[in-house]
Amino acid sequence: MIHVNNFTKTYHDFVAVRNLTFNVEAGEILGLVGPNGAGKTTMIRTLSGIIPPSSGTLSVAGHDIVSDAVMAKRALGYIPDDPRLFDSLTVWEHLEFIAATYGVDHFKPAAESLLRFFNLEGKRNHVVQSLSRGMRQKVAIACAYLHRPDVILFDEPLTGLDPAGIRAIKESMQQQAAQGAAIIISSHLLELVESLCSHLLVLHQGQCRYFGRMEDVLQVLDHANGDASLEDVFFSITHSDNPDLGSF
Numbered sequence: 311m312i313h314v315n316n317f318t319k320t321y322h323d324f325v326a327v328r329n330l331t332f333n334v335e336a337g338e339i340l341g342l343v344g345p346n347g348a349g350k351t352t353m354i355r356t357l358s359g360i361i362p363p364s365s366g367t368l369s370v371a372g373h374d375i376v377s378d379a380v381m382a383k384r385a386l387g388y389i390p391d392d393p394r395l396f397d398s399l400t401v402w403e404h405l406e407f408i409a410a411t412y413g414v415d416h417f418k419p420a421a422e423s424l425l426r427f428f429n430l431e432g433k434r435n436h437v438v439q440s441l442s443r444g445m446r447q448k449v450a451i452a453c454a455y456l457h458r459p460d461v462i463l464f465d466e467p468l469t470g471l472d473p474a475g476i477r478a479i480k481e482s483m484q485q486q487a488a489q490g491a492a493i494i495i496s497s498h499l500l501e502l503v504e505s506l507c508s509h510l511l512v513l514h515q516g517q518c519r520y521f522g523r524m525e526d527v528l529q530v531l532d533h534a535n536g537d538a539s540l541e542d543v544f545f546s547i548t549h550s551d552n553p554d555l556g557s558f
């Protein structure tokens with residue numbers, strides 16, 4: 311569903327991501343982790359078609375994100391770390407706008423159910439400018455789900471959410487994956503990634519240090535430590551001077 315092959319991104323002469331290759335299939339949730347500046351947002355923004363790759367190929371639901379950009383974007387839901395909404399539109403108008411843009415017929419039942427799920431019914435006629443940070447995040451996620459995308463990209467999805475919001479969004483991600491979406495979650499919250507993701511990609515200084523199944527990476531360290539967590543894995547990969555550690 312998501313295919314990234316030999317992807318490199320440079321900003322002027324700085325290489326932010328180098329030769330990255332990975333796939334995410336339908337129903338899988340990939341956790342994208344790495345220290346500040348590792349290249350996570352660059353990866354997500356390129357896959358969502360916001361910035362162009364310098365080299366390599368990236369495709370979404372069979373559509374190349376450069377040569378078939380419109381179809382790729384139709385198949386995508388993207389939730390940036392700082393949700394960009396239209397301040398003077400209400401919550402409901404956002405859903406209407408997304409339905410019209412993506413040509414979603416009979417969108418009202420799905421929109422109503424998203425409002426209920428994210429506890430936004432009481433805010434449906436409020437302009438989003440008047441909403442809290444967490445509520446805006448939930449509106450952005452509801453909009454991203456409305457057109458039933460095959461691929462969903464989250465950049466730090468839980469910022470500003472209360473415990474009920476966190477639970478709702480985690481549950482919604484699992485539901486989307488169960489319905490066949492391929493999902494990438496970029497986050498510094500390792501517990502979130504460990505509890506939710508089927509696969510893991512660790513980026514460090516723009517390079518892939520591990521890509522594979524979550525249970526496999528935890529098992530490798532488990533043999534050494536007895537009770538490894540993703541946090542142990544993260545530090546052993548990203549704080550190691552050994553360039554081969556990431557290959558496991």
Ligand SMILES: Nc1ncnc2c1ncn2[C@@H]1O[C@H](COP(=O)(O)OP(=O)(O)OP(=O)(O)O)[C@@H](O)[C@H]1O
Binds near residue numbers: 321
């Ligand atoms: N527009 C830009 N121009 C120049 N350099 C950039 C630009 N955007 C990002 N970079 C650089 O590319 C590298 C990767 O940045 P990126 O934002 O992708 O990292 P990240 O893993 O998302 O970091 P964080 O966890 O802090 O959000 C950093 O060194 C950053 O300074």
